Amino acid sequence: MKFWSFLPWLCGAALLAGPLAPQQNALVFYRVMLLIAVTVATAGAFRAARNFERGDALLTTWAVLAGGYVLLWVRYVIRLLVTLHVMELPVTFDRALLIVHNIAVPVALWLFVRAWRTTGLAGPVSRGAFIAAVMGGLAIAIAVGAYPFLNGSHNTDTAVLISTLGDMISIALIVPLLMPALGMRGGLLMYTWLYLALAQIVWLMYDIWALMRTGSNWSSPWALALDQALRAVALMYIFSASAAQRRALAHAADEPTLRQSMQILPT
Amino acid sequence: MTLVIPASSVVTGGKSPAEVVREHLTPYMGAFTARNAVQLTAKQCFSGTPADELTLTQIPTLIEGLGPMLRTLLGKAGADKVVGEVRWALGL
Numbered sequence: 001m002k003f004w005s006f007l008p009w010l011c012g013a014a015l016l017a018g019p020l021a022p023q024q025n026a027l028v029f030y031r032v033m034l035l036i037a038v039t040v041a042t043a044g045a046f047r048a049a050r051n052f053e054r055g056d057a058l059l060t061t062w063a064v065l066a067g068g069y070v071l072l073w074v075r076y077v078i079r080l081l082v083t084l085h086v087m088e089l090p091v092t093f094d095r096a097l098l099i100v101h102n103i104a105v106p107v108a109l110w111l112f113v114r115a116w117r118t119t120g121l122a123g124p125v126s127r128g129a130f131i132a133a134v135m136g137g138l139a140i141a142i143a144v145g146a147y148p149f150l151n152g153s154h155n156t157d158t159a160v161l162i163s164t165l166g167d168m169i170s171i172a173l174i175v176p177l178l179m180p181a182l183g184m185r186g187g188l189l190m191y192t193w194l195y196l197a198l199a200q201i202v203w204l205m206y207d208i209w210a211l212m213r214t215g216s217n218w219s220s221p222w223a224l225a226l227d228q229a230l231r232a233v234a235l236m237y238i239f240s241a242s243a244a245q246r247r248a249l250a251h252a253a254d255e256p257t258l259r260q261s262m263q264i265l266p267t
Numbered sequence: 268m269t270l271v272i273p274a275s276s277v278v279t280g281g282k283s284p285a286e287v288v289r290e291h292l293t294p295y296m297g298a299f300t301a302r303n304a305v306q307l308t309a310k311q312c313f314s315g316t317p318a319d320e321l322t323l324t325q326i327p328t329l330i331e332g333l334g335p336m337l338r339t340l341l342g343k344a345g346a347d348k349v350v351g352e353v354r355w356a357l358g359l
Binding site: 051052053055056057058059115118119120121183184185186187188189190248249251252253 | 293294295296297298299300301303304307335336338339340341342343344345346348349
């Protein structure tokens with residue numbers, strides 16, 4: 001599991017090689033790397049969904065998450081083709097993809113939180129501490145989401161508004177996603193929830209970095225590289241979460257049973 | 268021909284049945300939540316009876332009570348497998 005924890009950061013570090021290339025090549029490099037990351041994340045989410053049966057709560061959850069990332073995959077393919085001058089950016093379609101993706105992902109994350117809550121299991125902290133932590137997460141989400149609008153650094157495009165709202169909801173879900181992870185510490189299922197929360201934490205870092213860049217007019221190649229690297233890390237944590245989910249289910253399916261371990265071979 | 272040694276007497280030796288259930292849940296959900304889940308379900312199914320006071324004959328009801336939670340976290344196939352393991356370990 002340690003490998004799945006570090007893999008996203010290794011992928012992110014690879015994107016920091018971008019500034020070493022000429023600007024146009026660096027853009028293509030970022031697009032290709034992000035496309036690979038989103039492909040891996042989407043495939044992982046679909047494979048996790050396939051491990052569940054109809055009627056299982058997490059089937060819907062993983063399927064919605066995978067669907068959301070398919071839309072991002074299409075968006076990244078278009079961006080790559082635009083960067084390669086194969087086509088013009090279909091602005092309306094691109095915005096529609098952005099809107100639906102930013103609805104699907106928070107819905108999926110909320111379904112994960114709801115799945116945990118339906119188990120009726122308490123978290124590792126008191127109810128008061130949980131509410132305080134959720135409120136803290138909400139405050140951060142509102143601060144990060146609202147600042148660009150108050151600051152006038154964002155336009156009021158519907159797609160951007162919905163994207164920001166989606167980001168805010170996802171950020172607000174970090175604490176509720178971390179609670180099951182803390183509760184299940186030491187267990188295989190912990191990693192699924194932990195990596196989902198880490199993905200959102202990295203998206204939060206990305207949002208903060210984007211705000212800092214906007215506010216400071218940082219446009220150096222390294223600033224852009226860090227921007228792209230954080231995206232790749234967040235995407236790869238979705239893959240890590242799906243890998244952790246599959247590993248837990250595989251453990252249940254393939255665990256050598258006591259029966260088998262106690263069987264005496266035929267004589 | 269395969270000779271199978273009955274497990275219940277071997278595996279549970281010295282442990283309460285609830286402890287055996289906990290041990291089977293721990294690899295998936297960790298010790299804290301495994302203990303929490305068994306304790307909570309025991310209290311719900313047996314009017315507040317602590318899990319460690321449950322007898323072997325009460326364990327099928329406990330396992331049934333744990334079913335929805337296991338199915339949510341592990342899916343039907345995974346939950347069935349874990350429940351099967353617990354039943355076999357306890358000779359049920």
